[in-house]
Amino acid sequence: MKKYILFFVSAIVASFGFTACDTETDEPAGGTAVEKLAGHWEVEVDVMEVTADGDTIHGGDIYGYGTFDFWTYNTSSNSSSQIWVDDMGNFWTVKAKCSCNTSNLTITGEDVLNVYTETDLPEDDPNYMEPETCKITGKIFPGAGHNLHGKPNDSICIDMVYDTDPTTIYRYAGSRYTGFYE
Numbered sequence: 001m002k003k004y005i006l007f008f009v010s011a012i013v014a015s016f017g018f019t020a021c022d023t024e025t026d027e028p029a030g031g032t033a034v035e036k037l038a039g040h041w042e043v044e045v046d047v048m049e050v051t052a053d054g055d056t057i058h059g060g061d062i063y064g065y066g067t068f069d070f071w072t073y074n075t076s077s078n079s080s081s082q083i084w085v086d087d088m089g090n091f092w093t094v095k096a097k098c099s100c101n102t103s104n105l106t107i108t109g110e111d112v113l114n115v116y117t118e119t120d121l122p123e124d125d126p127n128y129m130e131p132e133t134c135k136i137t138g139k140i141f142p143g144a145g146h147n148l149h150g151k152p153n154d155s156i157c158i159d160m161v162y163d164t165d166p167t168t169i170y171r172y173a174g175s176r177y178t179g180f181y182e
Helices: 002-019
Strands: 039-050 056-058 068-074 082-086 095-101 106-113 133-146 152-162 165-176
Touching: 039 152, 095 133, 133 165
Parallel strands: none
Antiparallel strands: 039 056, 039 068, 039 165, 068 082, 082 095, 095 106, 106 133, 133 152, 152 165
16 A cells, blocks of 8 residues: 555656746746836935025924835836836825936936825815825935945935925935845
8 A cells, every 4th residue: 555655646746847847938037127226115204494595404304204115116017217106105105107217217207196195086075185296306326325234235315395395305215125134
């Protein structure tokens, strides 16, 4: 009986061996069109007030949020000229599709819709939110930041000005998430 069980188990293992190396696709593995700009970031927000004279007053993290997750990622069309920026509801609750340039690693947008404020509700509904737009300018700096262990890491700096708060610049700045903690 042991001989038959051993033969049966060996046959099953061998059948997995024949199918494990089948090619599922002829497409080579690769990244997205905005792979140099896309990522999971750990950022802090510096709230900067712009005075009537045009001076900027840095307020720092006045709301006490500290470091939080921020994402940049490709659009569903995988366009090399558009990218999503998303704070995942961690700060302002902003998600906006912006223009980008993969050669100089910049992210820009003028009057970009914050899709988290987009709604199909009628204006007289108590849950209705006025759609919000923002101006976004940002850049990725390869190797300009450092992780917790002092190794070079990409950094990000994105300024956002919301139409609902036009005299304030919200600067999201930080470095690429590595998964390492102290």
